[in-house]
Each structure stands twice: as C-alpha cells, then as structure tokens.
Amino acid sequence: MAQVTEAQILDALRAVRDPDRDQDIVSLGIVTGLVIKDGNVGFSIEVDPKRGPHLEPLRKAAETAVDKVPGVLSVTAVLTAHTPATAARAQPTAQQNPAPAARQRPQAQSATASTRELAPGVRAIVAVASGKGGVGKSTTAVNLAMALAASGLAVGVLDADIYGPSLPRMMGITDKPASEDGRILQPLEKYGVKCMSIGFLVPEDSPTIWRGPMVMSALEQMLRDVAWGELDVMIVDMPPGTGDAQLTISQRVPLAGAVIVSTPQDIALLDARKGLNMFRKVDVPVLGIIENMSTFICPHCGGQSDIFGHGGARAEAEILNVDFLGEVPLHMDIRKTSDAGTPIVVSAPDGPHALAYRAIAEAVWAKISPSGDAKRRTAPRIVIG
Numbered sequence: 001m002a003q004v005t006e007a008q009i010l011d012a013l014r015a016v017r018d019p020d021r022d023q024d025i026v027s028l029g030i031v032t033g034l035v036i037k038d039g040n041v042g043f044s045i046e047v048d049p050k051r052g053p054h055l056e057p058l059r060k061a062a063e064t065a066v067d068k069v070p071g072v073l074s075v076t077a078v079l080t081a082h083t084p085a086t087a088a089r090a091q092p093t094a095q096q097n098p099a100p101a102a103r104q105r106p107q108a109q110s111a112t113a114s115t116r117e118l119a120p121g122v123r124a125i126v127a128v129a130s131g132k133g134g135v136g137k138s139t140t141a142v143n144l145a146m147a148l149a150a151s152g153l154a155v156g157v158l159d160a161d162i163y164g165p166s167l168p169r170m171m172g173i174t175d176k177p178a179s180e181d182g183r184i185l186q187p188l189e190k191y192g193v194k195c196m197s198i199g200f201l202v203p204e205d206s207p208t209i210w211r212g213p214m215v216m217s218a219l220e221q222m223l224r225d226v227a228w229g230e231l232d233v234m235i236v237d238m239p240p241g242t243g244d245a246q247l248t249i250s251q252r253v254p255l256a257g258a259v260i261v262s263t264p265q266d267i268a269l270l271d272a273r274k275g276l277n278m279f280r281k282v283d284v285p286v287l288g289i290i291e292n293m294s295t296f297i298c299p300h301c302g303g304q305s306d307i308f309g310h311g312g313a314r315a316e317a318e319i320l321n322v323d324f325l326g327e328v329p330l331h332m333d334i335r336k337t338s339d340a341g342t343p344i345v346v347s348a349p350d351g352p353h354a355l356a357y358r359a360i361a362e363a364v365w366a367k368i369s370p371s372g373d374a375k376r377r378t379a380p381r382i383v384i385g
Contacts, residue, residue, distance in 0.1 A: 004036055004071040009043075012065045019058065020051065031062075032080075033214055039073035041066055044080045044214050052079055056182045076202060080217040118223040121230040122156065124256035124368040126287065127249060129279070131271025133240040136292040137261045138166045139338045140328065140357075141237035144259070146345035147354070147361035149192050153232040156187065156194040158222060160249055161239040162215045165199030172341020176200055177226075185226045191346050194231070196222050216248040223253065233368065241275075250282040256368040257287040259325065262313050264291055269316045276320060287367050288323035289313045290360060293330035304329075326360040328353065 013031055014024045025031055025045060034043040045062060047055055059077050066075040119125065128141035142157065149155040159167035168174065171193075177185040177200055187194040198218060228234070236253070239245050249255070258279045262272035272289065279286050291313030296305045307330065317324040328334070334353055337344045345354045 004039055004041065004069060006034060006036060008069050009034060009036065009041060009066055012069050013062055016058065016062045016065050019055075025058070025062065039071050041072055041075045042077070042214065044078055044217070046080050054183065055079055056179075074203060078214050078217050078221070080214070118220065118253055119226075119228050119231075119234060121228055122234045123232050123370075125234045125236060125253055126364065126368060127236045127238050127253075127255055127258040127279075127284070128261060129238040129246065129258055129275050130240050130261045131273065131275035133164075135240075135261055135263045135272075136328075137240065138170060138237050139334060139343075140259075140261045140290060140292055141235050142167070142170045142338070143334075143343050143345045143354075143357040144361055144364065145193055145235040146191060146343045147358040148233055148235070148365060150345060150349065150358065151361065151365070153365070154230060155192075156196075156228055156231045156234040158234060158236045159195070159197030159199060160219055160222075160236050160245055162198050162218055162245060163239065165197045167195055167197040167237065168199040168204065170338050170341060170343065171195055173200065183225060187226050187228060191343070194228060196226050196228075198222070215245050216252075219245060219248050220252060233365070246275075246278065247282070250279060250284050255284045257285040259287050259364060260289045260322075261292050262289060262316070263293045264313055269313065272313070273316065273320065276322070286322050287364055288325035289317045289320075290325050291327040294327035296330045299332045323363070325363050326356060328356050328360075 010026050010031070014026045016025050017023060018025055018028055018030070021028060030046045032044045032046050035041070043062075045055075045059060047058075056079070059079050062077045063075050066072060066077075128137060128144065130137040138159075138161070145155050145157045157167060157171075159165045171190050173188050173190055173195060175188055177188055177196070179185050185196070187196045188200060189195065233256075236249060236255075238249060258276075260272050260276050262269055276286055276289075293307075294313075296307045297303075298305070313327070314324045331353060333348065333351075334344050337347045340347075344351065345357050348354055
C-alpha cells in the first residue's frame with residue numbers, strides 16, 4: 001500500500017472551497033492539526049464560531065475529498081472555533097513538528113464559541129470515572145444507566161472515551177446517527193436510553209489519532225450538537241486517567257457529580273484516588289466509590305474467591321470521606337452480556353447482579369434528584385492566561 005503524504009492530503013483539500021469566502025480551505029489557512037498515521041488521517045478546520053452551525057457540509061466535503069486519496073483508510077475532520085489571533089498564523093502539522101502534545105499551549109475559545117448551552121435539557125449529568133483502565137468502568141456506566149432507566153427515568157449515555165469508545169459494542173448498536181438539518185445529530189436509542197459515541201461515526205477498527213484540541217472539540221460537539229432533548233439524567237462514560245478529555249468534561253460541563261469505579265487491589269485504588277482528587281480540584285462533587293470485581297463467583301460451584309482482594313474500595317471511601325455506593329462481583333454473565341450488547345440489567349433484570357446495579361443507581365439518584373444533595377452546577381468560566 002502506498003504511503004499517504006501530507007502533500008497529497010493538502011492537494012485534495014485545495015478542491016474544497018469555503019462557501020462564504022470563495023477560496024479553498026488550504027489557501028485560507030484554516031486546515032490545522034493534520035495527522036497521518038498508517039493511512040488514517042485526521043485534521044481540524046478552524047472557523048469563526050458564528051459560522052460553525054452551517055458549515056457541517058464543508059466538513060463533510062473535506063472528509064470526502066481526502067477519502068478519495070489512494071491509500072487513505074479512514075479520515076476524520078472536526079470543526080473547531082478560533083480566535084482572531086490564531087487565525088492569522090500558520091499551524092505546523094504533526095509531521096513538521098513532532099513535539100509532544102503536553103508542550104502545546106491549548107487555544108482559548110472566544111466567548112461566542114459555544115452559542116448553545118451544552119445539553120440544556122438534561123437535569124443532571126453524572127461522570128463515571130476511574131483512575132486507570134481495565135477496572136470495568138464502561139460496564140458499570142452502561143448498567144448504571146440501564147438501572148436508572150428501569151426506575152422510570154429519562155436517561156442518556158455519552159461515551160466520552162474518544163480513543164477507545166465501547167458504547168456501540170456494549171449496547172449492540174451498529175447504526176449511524178442521522179441529522180435532519182445537517183447540523184444537529186439525533187442520538188441513537190436502545191433499551192429506552194439515548195446514546196452518543198464517536199464510535200457511531202467511525203469504523204470500529206479505525207484508530208482515533210487526534211490531538212487534545214480535536215478531542216475537546218469533539219466532546220463539546222457531542223453535547224451541544226446532539227438533540228438530547230429532556231432527560232432526567234445523563235451518564236458520561238469518562239476515559240480513564242486525568243487528561244484533556246477529563247478536564248474538558250469537568251470544566252465545560254455542569255456536572256452534578258462524579259462516581260469513581262475501582263477494583264479492590266491497592267494499585268487500582270491508588271489511581272482511583274488520583275481521579276477522585278482531580279474532580280475535587282475542579283469543584284465537582286464526588287458522589288461515591290463503587291468496588292467492581294469485588295469478588296469472583298465461580299459459575300460452576302458458586303464459590304467465592306477474592307482474586308483482587310475485597311473491601312479495599314469501602315476502606316478507601318472511609319479514608320477519603322466519600323460514600324461507598326456498593327460492590328459488584330466479577331462474574332462471567334456480566335462479561336458475556338456486555339460483549340453481546342445486552343447489559344445484565346436488561347438481560348437478567350431480576351438477577352443478583354442487576355439488583356446490585358439497581359441499588360447503586362438508587363443511591364446515585366438519591367444524591368442528584370431535585371430533592372437530593374447534588375444539584376446541576378454552573379460550569380466554571382475558564383480563563384487561559
């Protein structure tokens with residue numbers, strides 16, 4: 001397979017013209033953040049935030065043009081807002097400037113960059129987070145959402161893990177979201193829950209090779225430019241760790257609170273503590289800790305074995321002065337139903353595992369409901385000096 005070059009991509013994009021300025025987008029200097037890796041292409045198109053709502057056809061045209069380049073396997077373009085200062089200067093590409101993302105200063109969006117509130121019809125937004133991967137956070141987030149929906153609430157799920165989206169597989173969704181006006185996407189719905197994930201828009205085996213600003217823009221678009229409608233609660237399945245995506249959600253989204261998922265062993269709890277402290281630093285209420293894979297239940301004899309230990313999260317909750325929300329065992333049925341796209345709360349609603357999730361959901365709802373402890377807070381104003 002021929003190697004795709006930056007020159008080929010830029011040549012293809014020169015055929016795409018800005019409808020308002022009658023020039024190609026390369027000559028205008030609004031193509032930024034170009035990344036090429038193994039035939040997968042990603043880039044941003046920087047536009048004035050006032051024009052953003054009607055430029056979705058431009059974004060699609062850019063993707064189509066690049067997709068025709070020989071050797072391109074996948075292409076993802078996102079619209080991002082710019083300030084006048086950044087619009088005038090040339091932007092180096094990933095191949096020209098291989099400096100790590102940590103050294104790049106994030107761009108400040110103008111005050112008008114978000115002309116619509118993020119998910120305005122959602123009464124409470126809850127982040128489900130973990131300090132590290134592999135602790136069952138996504139399984140917990142999905143089953144928590146199913147349990148809340150089973151209690152009669154209007155629920156949505158946002159998969160905020162741009163690099164490793166799992167919601168399509170865990171919900172058994174293979175469709176792509178539609179848009180009636182070319183601007184606002186309709187969330188996909190299953191089991192009575194509205195869902196959105198970057199995994200609905202890109203092939204399952206296609207890697208996402210975006211820099212931090214593109215990730216942040218995509219997260220905001222999935223909140224602002226999706227017709228979530230009126231929801232009692234939205235569950236946000238956060239990516240593991242404490243990076244750009246976590247800070248974007250914490251600082252730009254009016255979270256009612258965060259739920260921390262951990263396994264019982266010390267190394268997982270150490271990372272869980274970091275995630276919890278991140279939310280505290282940005283003034284997001286921590287609703288409590290869940291101990292996942294709390295004990296292993298043998299599917300043959302029913303015997304229990306504490307493979308990862310037991311009770312560590314409960315003890316950590318006491319040390320950190322947060323609530324312990326409950327524990328979920330390590331069981332094959334939970335794994336099987338998650339892989340099959342039929343969460344255990346849906347496929348076996350009266351089983352012990354579903355009841356464990358429902359008890360956790362009741363504890364969370366008691367905190368975020370209109371009569372509970374947590375309220376939808378106003379997202380803090382971000383100033384980048």
